[in-house]
Amino acid sequence: MSQSGGWEVEINRQIQLFDKQAKRYAKPLNQNSFNYRLRKKLLQSANGDILELSVGAGTNFQFYSKDAKITAVDFSPIMIERARIRAAQETLDVVFLKANVEEAELEDNRFDTVISTLSLCSYPNPEKVLARMVHWVKPDGQILLMEHGLSTNPVFAWLQNKANPFLLKRLGCHQNRDILKLVGASSLRINKIESFWLNSVHLIWASPRNK
Ligand SMILES: C[S@@+](CC[C@H](N)C(=O)[O-])C[C@H]1O[C@@H](n2cnc3c(N)ncnc32)[C@H](O)[C@@H]1O
Numbered sequence: 001m002s003q004s005g006g007w008e009v010e011i012n013r014q015i016q017l018f019d020k021q022a023k024r025y026a027k028p029l030n031q032n033s034f035n036y037r038l039r040k041k042l043l044q045s046a047n048g049d050i051l052e053l054s055v056g057a058g059t060n061f062q063f064y065s066k067d068a069k070i071t072a073v074d075f076s077p078i079m080i081e082r083a084r085i086r087a088a089q090e091t092l093d094v095v096f097l098k099a100n101v102e103e104a105e106l107e108d109n110r111f112d113t114v115i116s117t118l119s120l121c122s123y124p125n126p127e128k129v130l131a132r133m134v135h136w137v138k139p140d141g142q143i144l145l146m147e148h149g150l151s152t153n154p155v156f157a158w159l160q161n162k163a164n165p166f167l168l169k170r171l172g173c174h175q176n177r178d179i180l181k182l183v184g185a186s187s188l189r190i191n192k193i194e195s196f197w198l199n200s201v202h203l204i205w206a207s208p209r210n211k
Pocket of ligand 1 (some may be wrong): 014017025053055059060076100102118122173
């Protein structure tokens with residue numbers, strides 16, 4: 001099989017994996033849950049022309065202002081279907097783009113806010129996606145991330161490493177990426193980090209560096 005053929009098979013497999021999970025992602029969040037509170041905390045500063053990468057079932061829409069202008073990208077048609085329903089429920093104006101974030105064509109320097117929640121775990125090349133965020137955000141814009149990865153706790157990290165092959169195959173999601181290292185090595189300037197669950201979940205407020 002050619003190299004590009006292999007890449008397409010891999011992406012199609014990932015899309016199928018996420019299509020199957022869409023129903024679960026579309027379930028409403030409990031307002032007392034950690035997941036809800038962390039998203040709310042991160043996304044309260046989202047404003048202007050918003051780009052949400054790997055939007056899933058639109059879980060974050062409930063945190064956006066009604067007058068926000070939103071562009072949402074995801075490669076899973078079923079996730080996008082769910083997200084469209086959510087956008088209508090929240091009476092939000094959302095333009096959807098069904099595309100692979102690693103290949104999507106969007107305007108450089110366009111967005112006031114670029115958002116990614118729980119998505120750096122699933123890309124084959126997360127470094128590439130971080131670099132693309134910097135291209136797409138305005139020089140004075142913001143990048144808001146809620147990402148999970150390898151804990152600094154040795155016991156939990158050991159479990160994450162052990163579970164990684166199984167969960168990657170089952171959910172399409174890496175458990176053991178070093179998120180702070182990845183973001184630290186990118187062109188994002190980190191303005192604030194808050195970490196939770198034995199440093200395995202991070203809220204990151206960032207802006208583009210040297211732009
Ligand atoms: C773990 S879910 C998170 C969904 C949503 N961001 C949230 O916080 O609920 C990961 C999402 O990323 C999407 N995704 C993964 N890799 C992608 C890629 N290369 N291009 C576009 N979407 C992708 C999946 O379809 C899925 O909707």
